[in-house]
Amino acid sequence: MGLFKRNPFGHILFLKKWLIRIFGVLTHQRYQGFNQLKIEGSEIIKDLPDTNVLFVSNHQTYFADVTAMFHVFNASLSGRVDTIKNIGYIWQPKLNIYYVAAKETMRSGLLTRIMAYAGSVSVERTWREKGKEVEREVNPHDTENIGKALKDGWVITFPQGTTKPFKPIRKGTAHIIKDYKPIVIPIVIDGFRRSFDKKGFHIKKRGILQSFVIKPPLEIDYENETIEEIVTKIEYAIEQHPSFSKVIPGEDIDEMEKMNEKRRWEY
Template sequence: MGLFKKNPFGHYLFIKKWLIRIMGGLTHQRYQGFNDLQIEGSSIIKDLPGRNVLFVSNHQTYFADVVAMYHVFNASLSGRVDNIKNVGYLWDPKLNIYYVAAAETMKKGLLPKVLAYAGSVSIDRTWRADGKSVNRQVKMSDISNIGMALDDGWVITFPQGTTKPWKPIRKGTAFIIKKYKPIVVPIVIDGFRRSFDKKGIRIKKRNILQSMVIKEPLEIDYENEEIESIIEKIEYAIEQHPTFLKVIPESEIKAHESLNEQRRYSSDYKAEKTPKNKDKKNQKES
């Protein structure tokens, strides 16, 4: 690799490699130490082509989800199946992994800017901006940039566009699939919302069982399949279809989300009357 070689977005690969090495080393214990990331299906990763692969996943934090995927993908490519032990797999990371993120999120602070250089394809959300609902046209340059990333390598996207569960899949993901015809690999994650704050930076609770399930690529008829059909397939694949609410009561989900909000914002939450030994027992059971 030449010292001054760039990717299609003008980022120096030498700098990107060192950012991934450093950030990977700093974050490894968040998934293999403070918490326990259980992985299933990572053997699929090694059989994928080097480019035009789109990963679709549910979303729980701004950054922790995608950082975990960088770990899992690179570990799998180095021969580790369903584990991320020994961070040495990041010495020679795959440099053409990208992820789709909201432009406004990636501009707020130094850390998001560093993470953006490591692989963000930043887009302007059509439905929300600065915490307010909006309704604006999709920028064709955003679509083109995602296409450019797919042409160069792998792209991770969170098609619900939010960390809140059970939200609808955005149609833009289906349009991208029909336009660029990538291999679509679903991923289902859990435990990240309980482990980290909303941004995925601060460790909120330790000894949480995190999980990442990588599923077989979806079968899609790129030429003839309707947008709605592709959306429904994604909803089922990442386990965010409304029918899943029949398995997990919505009241339980809302209660769980409310508890997360208390943990995030209440400084008095840790001082509840629950005995320490009981709290430790609950952590292990969760």
């Protein structure tokens, strides 16, 4: 790899590699020390093609979720099944992993700008900005950038666009699937909300068993399934369909909402 070789977004791969290595070392104990990350299904990762793979997941913190995914994916590609023990896997990370994130979040500080360089595809929210409700059209440039990232590698997206549980899936994800026809891999995570603050920077509680379940690719008829059908399929796959909320006591969901609101003002 040439020292100044760049990816399609102009990021220098040598620099990106070192950022992933550094963040990997700094965050490893958050999942393999202070807390324990229980992984299922990671054998799926190694058999995926190098490009045009879309990971869809529920969302519990801004950054701890996607950081865990970088660990799990790279560990799996190095031959580790359902474990991130022995951090040596981070020395040669997969450099064409991207994640979709809100532009205002990735521009909120120096640390987030550095993290963006490690793989963010920043998009404008169409429904919320600076804590206020808005209504705007999808920026076609954002969609093109996600397509560019899929063409170059793997993309992680959180289709609810929020860390609050059981919120609707944004239709933009289904449009991306229809347009670019990626392999779609669902991921279901849990325990991150209890382990970290909302941003995912601070450890809130130790000794939490975090779960990370990778499911087989979704079967999608790209030509004939409607946007609504794909949305419903994603809701069930990442266990965020409204029917799943019925198995969780209402008071628990209310408590999640209260804690999210409290952490919003604390951090």
